[in-house]
Amino acid sequence: MELTVTGLSVARGGIPVLEGLDFTLRAGEALILRGPNGVGKTTVLRTLAGLQPPLAGTIGLEREAMAYAGHADGIKTTLTVRENLHFWAEVFGTRRIDPALSAFDLTGLADRVAGALSAGQKRRLGLARMVVTGRPVWVLDEPTVSLDVAAVALFAQAVRSHLANGGMALMATHIDLGLAEARMLDLGPYRAKAPAHDDFDGSFL
Amino acid sequence: MKALLLRDIRLAVRAGGGFGLGLAFFLIVVVLVPFGVGPDSGLLAVIAPGILWVAALLSCLLSLDRIFALDWEDGSLDLLATAPLPMEALVSVKALAHWLTTGVPLVLASPLFALLLSLPVEGYLPLVLSLALGTPALSVIGTFGAALTVGLKRGGLLLSLLVLPLYVPTLIFGAEVARRGAAGLDMAVPLAMLAGITFGAIALLPFASAAVLRVNLR
Numbered sequence: 001m002e003l004t005v006t007g008l009s010v011a012r013g014g015i016p017v018l019e020g021l022d023f024t025l026r027a028g029e030a031l032i033l034r035g036p037n038g039v040g041k042t043t044v045l046r047t048l049a050g051l052q053p054p055l056a057g058t059i060g061l062e063r064e065a066m067a068y069a070g071h072a073d074g075i076k077t078t079l080t081v082r083e084n085l086h087f088w089a090e091v092f093g094t095r096r097i098d099p100a101l102s103a104f105d106l107t108g109l110a111d112r113v114a115g116a117l118s119a120g121q122k123r124r125l126g127l128a129r130m131v132v133t134g135r136p137v138w139v140l141d142e143p144t145v146s147l148d149v150a151a152v153a154l155f156a157q158a159v160r161s162h163l164a165n166g167g168m169a170l171m172a173t174h175i176d177l178g179l180a181e182a183r184m185l186d187l188g189p190y191r192a193k194a195p196a197h198d199d200f201d202g203s204f205l
Numbered sequence: 206m207k208a209l210l211l212r213d214i215r216l217a218v219r220a221g222g223g224f225g226l227g228l229a230f231f232l233i234v235v236v237l238v239p240f241g242v243g244p245d246s247g248l249l250a251v252i253a254p255g256i257l258w259v260a261a262l263l264s265c266l267l268s269l270d271r272i273f274a275l276d277w278e279d280g281s282l283d284l285l286a287t288a289p290l291p292m293e294a295l296v297s298v299k300a301l302a303h304w305l306t307t308g309v310p311l312v313l314a315s316p317l318f319a320l321l322l323s324l325p326v327e328g329y330l331p332l333v334l335s336l337a338l339g340t341p342a343l344s345v346i347g348t349f350g351a352a353l354t355v356g357l358k359r360g361g362l363l364l365s366l367l368v369l370p371l372y373v374p375t376l377i378f379g380a381e382v383a384r385r386g387a388a389g390l391d392m393a394v395p396l397a398m399l400a401g402i403t404f405g406a407i408a409l410l411p412f413a414s415a416a417v418l419r420v421n422l423r
Contacts, residue, residue, distance in 0.1 A: 049287050052423040068287045072280025076212070078219040083212075090208035091288045129284075 001027045001136055003168060004060035005048070009192065011055050012043045016192035021057070023185060027136075030159060030169040030179055035187035041172035044187070045141050046070070048170065067133035070141045073126030077115030081106055081125055084114050089132040100131035103158045104151075119146040127155055131162075138162060140171035152177065206290065206298050213302035216275075223271055227264035227307045228314060234260040235318040246323040253322035254332065254383035260318075261311050261336060262343060262376055268307050269347040270364050272299050273355040273418070282355070286422055292415035300341075300348040300411070308340030324387055331386020335399060339379035342403040345410050346371045352414040355421050375402055 002024060009019040017040035025031050033041045047054050050063030075084055085097045101107045104124040109117065114125065123146050130138050138159070144152050156177045159169050163181070217224045238256050239249060276282040285295055315336050316329045324332065350368035354360035381395040 046283075051283060051286060063287065064289060066287065068284065070280055070283055072278075072283070074276075074279055074281035074284040076216060076279070076281070078216060079212070083215075087208055087212045088284075088288075091285070091290060093289065 001065075001166070001168075002060065003065075003137060003170075004058075006058050006060075008044070008047070008057035008059065009055040010040060010043045010047045010052075012040065016055055017043055018187060018190045019056070019192045021187075021190050025137075025168050025170065027166040027168060028163045030163055030171070030182035032177075032179075032182050032184050033170070033172040033187055034174075034184055039187045039191065041187060042070075042141050045139050045170065045172060048137075049139050061137065065135055066137045066139050067130050067135035068139045068141075069126060069130055069143060071145070073122055074129070075114045075122055075125055078113065080111050080113055081117070082110040084125060085128060085132055088129045092133045092135070094132055094134040097128075097132055100128040103131055103161075104128040104154055120148055120151055123147055124151055124154070127158070131158065136167050138167065138169040138171070140169065140173075142173060143171055144173055144175055144177070206294055209285070209290070209295070209298045210302050210305075213299065214306060217302070217306040223268055224306055224310075227268050228310050230264040230267055231260050231311055231314065231318060234263065235321050238322065249323045250325055250387070253319060253324040254328065254387055255380045256322060257315060257319060257324075257332060258335075258339075258376055258380040258383060261315070261340065262372055264311065265307055265340065265343040265347060266365060266368065266372075268303070269351050269368065270354070270361045272303055272348055272351040274351070274360070277355050282418075283422060286419075292418055293411045296348055296352060296414040296418060297411045300345045300414075303348065304341050304344035308336075308344055312336045312340060327389060328383065328387025331392060332383045335379045335382035335386070335396070338382075338396070338399050338403055339375050342375045342399075342406045343372060345403075345406045346375070349410045349414045349417075352418040352421065355418065375399065378402065 004024045006022050008021040009016055011017060021044065023031065033044065035041055046052050048059060049066045049068035082097065085100060089095060089097050101110055104127060106124055106128055109121060114122065117125065127143055143155060147155060156179055159179060162169060235257070242248060273282060276285065286292065312333060315332055319329055319332055347368055350364045353367060354364045357363065378395045378399040382392050382399055385392040385395065
């Protein structure tokens, strides 16, 4: 399996932010998107996840291959950790949630109501959802926000075992995950040019 | 789909889910009307079908903005949109969950509230029938309105303005079924019209709701 992105242009709020993005990701590889705030990392990831159409270019894999995790974790605060995860497992047609719980050290919290978790614990629950989706390409937007050092290590370990099983991971992050095998892609050079000024009058002069 | 339905019902009945909201509002309106128009049971019996239908419609409206707003706020809606579930199925399940938690309790409680408005006994069955047939349309049309306004902070006002005109045909024919039933008249025509509105809405609106939801999530 291979994810090939060619000539991808994306827009946010109707304004093009990035253009001509090309990269290839093979099974077992991870790619980390870098760039200053506002460069369009989230927009690229949402486009790849199929939440918005690209302006131009092609994405070589079906959106059904992608599992997306955005800034919000999609956690219902009145359900328990187990109920939250079990719901996503059923939606994605996978039944086992115990590996995901143990991968993110949530087993002891499984019957706690999600509203009572700390921010970092909620984030771990949100990331554990990626494991239960059973999809090959993880698309992660700032996955390490509010995680402590130990939890970042847990996350890196989860990504590593996902890659070892032939998965792929694409993420936007500012911190060093300790994933030596991950490639970096700086989005700065792909910034969209300002749209050419419409020189309607000039063409008559 | 079953998982989503069960989750939505579970969320509605747990603390803060707003399960009793519509029912409580229904009760308040029905209790207040005799204070407003006077205790004359003859007059109340005449206006009871219309009052009950308007009260049911308004209590349905009250909970519409919760259909998508909560899922949008906590990010679940984005995640559900990437799940292996067609958007049309998603909005249909959402509408069904809304009906089960709002419409069905109203239908079941309506004979009790009809008693409070001294509706003639022979009007109970037509009232329950008209509400059972009409409230699914209210949920499906309301889901469409909720999909249109998802992502707007405090979109409740806009949602009400958008949805109320669409509710008018259901209200007219639903109340007409209940009124004719209470008066012992033939109610086949309004009943057929009400059924037509409901089934038409169920068949067509999920596609419209899914289309606007896709655009709103961009």
